[in-house]
Amino acid sequence: MSNWGALPQDVLRLIAGRLDEEDFVAFGSVCASWRSACAGTYDARTRAPWLISFLDSESRFWSMSWARVRRAPLPSMVGRLCYQGWMITAPEGRGLRLFNPISGTSVELPGSETFSRVHKFALSSSPSVSDDYVVMVHVQPATFAFYRPRERAWTALTYWPKSQIMDLMHYRGRFVALDERCRVITFDPRGDDLQENRVALPKFMGWTTPHLVECSGSLLVVWHMHDYFDSAPSVAFRVHKVDLDGGTWTEVKSLGSVSVFLSYECSFSVELDAGPRLSKVWPNRIYFIEMLVRPADHKIQSYRMEDGKIETHPELMPWCSGTTPRWIQPSF
Structure with a gap:
């Protein structure tokens, strides 16, 4: 042929x-x-999650079942945020760009000085499949904006009161954000308004980082509690399932056959009983990367939900991994 x-x-x-x-x-x-x-x-239920890190002129990515580190060139850019394998960047003097470091696909977005410092972003679907996707960005302190390629224009919205946005994701046809006061904000890209859902999530003392995660069709908030400045550094996790429509939450004590992978930009879950057991990956755990001062000292660790123990996995972190590795689900 x-x-x-x-x-x-x-x-x-x-x-x-x-x-x-x-x-x-x-x-x-x-x-x-x-x-x-x-x-x-790409079925995340049967394939191992990947990690990606960036140097000045290249990206490095690998999966936990694939020992060799693959390198790919990066275009000149300012700012690097990842969501489902895509990056959003702000080239000097130009607008925003979506870039896929695995496939090399680049998508130019309309320029705007307002969006030159994107704090969080999310995609409704892969830009490689069709132009029927939506990009949602958050720019500190209080601007949300979305972009539809077929309309070729940004629509900006203001969120009051001004409050630090901790995470942003696309979930079941809506974009969902969580602010520092534990308020959940949802946005339906088919509508025109932000809707604040007052889910009374608990607050924790000390250094706590929340992550939004879709898990088996449910929306989870995974709280990463860490105190690296104490004389005896400690790490712990709490997990809550959120009902957006009912405005309620319940604490989750077990993830069952699922494991969660946490990253600053985009976190996700993996169903481990939907196919062959993934090599070196165990169910009912929360996998995270301990960000230490020296990049060479970064460690992949897991939190066991059944007993709260922390395990370190040196076999999952290649020696040439680069700086600030984060989990991704490969997307083309």
């Missing part, structure tokens, strides 16, 4: 779904048609 890009998408998706991580990346880099097939076939 002379035109391999013309193969039916069903056939391409079947092929992509059977490839290991390294061949999967190579397959998705061939052409737009093959990349589109990969975009819908």
